[in-house]
Amino acid sequence: xxxxxxxxxxxxxxxxxxxxxxxxxxxxxxxxxxxxxxxxxxxxxxxxxxxxxxxxxxxxxxxxxxxxxxxxxxxxxxxxxxxxxxxxxxxxxxxxxxxxxxxxxxxxxxxxxxxxxxxxxxxxxxxxxxxxxxxxxxxxxxxxxxxxxxxxxxxxxxxxxxxxxxxxxxxxxxxxxxxxxxxxxxxxxxxxxxx
Numbered sequence: 001x002x003x004x005x006x007x008x009x010x011x012x013x014x015x016x017x018x019x020x021x022x023x024x025x026x027x028x029x030x031x032x033x034x035x036x037x038x039x040x041x042x043x044x045x046x047x048x049x050x051x052x053x054x055x056x057x058x059x060x061x062x063x064x065x066x067x068x069x070x071x072x073x074x075x076x077x078x079x080x081x082x083x084x085x086x087x088x089x090x091x092x093x094x095x096x097x098x099x100x101x102x103x104x105x106x107x108x109x110x111x112x113x114x115x116x117x118x119x120x121x122x123x124x125x126x127x128x129x130x131x132x133x134x135x136x137x138x139x140x141x142x143x144x145x146x147x148x149x150x151x152x153x154x155x156x157x158x159x160x161x162x163x164x165x166x167x168x169x170x171x172x173x174x175x176x177x178x179x180x181x182x183x184x185x186x187x188x189x190x191x192x193x194x195x
Contacts, residue, residue: 012041012051013051015041016051016052017062019037020032020062021062021103021104021107023036023040024111025102025103029055029111030114032055033055034048037055056114056116059107059114060119063108063112064126066104066108067127067130070097070130071126071129071130073093074090074093074130074133082144083137084141084146087189087193090133091185091189092186094160094163094164095166095178095182096182098166099166099167099170099178105167106167131160135152135153135156138152138193139152141193146193147193148193148195149193150195155193159189163185166181
């Protein structure tokens with residue numbers, strides 16, 4: 001099928017990804033057809049296949065892009081020299097990064113079940129790398145005696161779950177500013193690691 005008159009791949013491709021992100025987050029992957037995505041973008045359904053082989057590839061691309069960008073952003077983040085400074089950096093980074101991406105975060109957690117085994121393995125490896133960044137900080141703090149943790153892996157998962165939970169309730173312009181949310185969550189994380 002020919003490309004719709006006036007469409008441009010550098011514009012239409014990102015619009016397709018944005019529409020898929022929005023629709024998957026609102027309705028769930030299973031409920032969204034390629035036709036719905038095409039209608040949201042304003043192109044014929046067949047035109048989508050110029051940009052993606054299928055809906056599974058689109059879901060994977062969204063999740064892989066989110067995780068790849070997250071890992072790159074964490075790598076670039078200043079972290080400090082001590083486990084406590086690194087833990088604070090991770091806490092604040094996680095909240096700042098995720099609070100602006102609620103749809104991507106929702107999909108990254110809720111749509112894992114809809115990935116093919118091959119795609120799931122790739123996304124799971126990305127997630128494990130991110131979790132290991134925090135787990136390594138916690139292990140270093142435990143070894144130095146700065147943290148008292150019953151199980152570093154469990155605390156890793158608890159901290160990430162708690163921090164990611166901000167996306168379920170935070171609204172811009174609400175009662176708490178982003179900075180205040182960061183400060184409060186940092187205090188909560190400190191309490192978690194002090195035993």
